[in-house]
Amino acid sequence: MTEKLVSECDDKTAYKVNKRCYETGLSPGEVARRYTDFAKKYDETLSSNRYIGPDIAANEVALRTLENRRPYIKIIDVAAGTGRVGALLKQKGFRALSAWTVVVLGTTKLPDCLVSLTITSPYTLSRHNNHLGRHIDALEPSKGMLDILKKTGVYSKTYQEFLGLGKNSIPD
Template identity: 35%
Template sequence: MENTTEHEAAFKMNSIFFQEKRTPGEVKELYSQFSQTYEQLMNSRTYAGPRVAAEEIARLVPQECRKDARVLDVAAGTGKVGQELYKRGFTWLDAVEPSTGMLEILYKTEVYSQAFKEFLGHGNSTIPTETYDVVVNVGGMGEGHIPVRGVDDMINLTKPGGVVVVVMRLEYLEIVKEYRDRLETRMNLLEKSGRWSMVLKKTIPRYFCDKEGIIFIYRVI
């Protein structure tokens, strides 16, 4: 498939998931319905998020510590972030993913120890708190996805001294009503109140097709 055509197909498919007023249940079913297509089109040519996240996490965790670092991959999808981390020596990986179809593909990667079939940020979580050295969320922010309060949940799941990594499309900070004037405001408030401190914030060129991304990394206090 020609690169331009592949990008167009990936962008068109992705837009199905990220639409205003989609309920969590609808989003979950759509991901199951399109899981095979997602796995094919969200590859290293169209989607830089998993690689970028894994590279930044690897910079923070020394090689000799990676096998003992416990990592939670939030909105894990088909396991692309986990595979990138596994390549870099992280072997203690758990996943959070509500979609049955996505989980079926994720399990086949054989890099995750366990998976929690749930949405983050919607209450009633079964995930143990203060458990993880790294909590990473790549691509889980958008219309009908993780709400602003999901950031608090990520902090609660992280051990003191651990890091939270959020990677998302840059434009979502402005065009998604849930996040506009709210997501970064919440992040800053959590820093001012002593819950975490910023390690890194930078834009990612061509994060998804031709769209810029942004990565936030915070250390939990």
């Protein structure tokens, strides 16, 4: 993958470069390594005018959440990448923690990708922090993607690991 291929490519090439990161048969470690290698050019290659998965995910969560409740919702952005979903959610008013009970709102299937967000209910548990502040967390196995994501200033906690490969460090 050359610099020119990634930065000056058409849609077909952009999707091909991205698909290389999750080809069938790759180990989880290899998937993370490939996304780390791609991380610096990811947003440029899959810009919002080319790849709208983050926009769809953020809009779906916003549609299912009353605007006046958004500051009190705890969100974990799974496979958070470079943080585009979190940045869009922040623009829509999501930012605080009130509880930790997980409610899966849904998954939007897109060509060659899967966008999934899990949010928590603000009404069920109050045993955790009840303060306002940033509380969109990120789970992303690629160190390179996490390094970029952290620069957004949107996420309060990050977890560099895969979901579904045994026990993880995300609090219940």
